[in-house]
Amino acid sequence: xxxxxxxxxxxxxxxxxxxxxxxxxxxxxxxxxxxxxxxxxxxxxxxxxxxxxxxxxxxxxxxxxxxxxxxxxxxxxxxxxxxxxxxxxxxxxxxxxxxxxxxxxxxxxxxxxxxxxxxxxxxxxxxx
Numbered sequence: 001x002x003x004x005x006x007x008x009x010x011x012x013x014x015x016x017x018x019x020x021x022x023x024x025x026x027x028x029x030x031x032x033x034x035x036x037x038x039x040x041x042x043x044x045x046x047x048x049x050x051x052x053x054x055x056x057x058x059x060x061x062x063x064x065x066x067x068x069x070x071x072x073x074x075x076x077x078x079x080x081x082x083x084x085x086x087x088x089x090x091x092x093x094x095x096x097x098x099x100x101x102x103x104x105x106x107x108x109x110x111x112x113x114x115x116x117x118x119x120x121x122x123x124x125x126x127x128x
């Protein structure tokens with residue numbers, strides 16, 4: 001359904017270090033870097049990618065209030081690895097990895113912000 005998500009950054013090397021680690025923990029890779037752009041997603045697939053770049057309007061990058069990117073995880077271990085990688089690479093905690101029983105049975109999430117302040121969630125829910 002989603003073709004791409006663009007996340008603004010004023011510091012591509014710092015953003016790439018964060019996303020290499022955090023998205024790598026979920027099995028995604030850096031697909032390419034072209035000038036001031038970088039793309040992440042599943043190996044060999046350029047659909048449903050996350051793009052990093054400087055804002056087109058030339059204004060400083062800043063996180064959007066109320067916007068969050070939810071990323072699928074295959075297990076509790078992947079959510080834990082995502083959270084640890086994010087924290088080790090300049091991320092900040094918005095909710096540590098763990099069960100979220102108020103969301104329903106089996107929900108396991110971690111909430112982080114990247115170095116710019118964009119909010120991300122890694123989400124695992126076993127099939128019913």
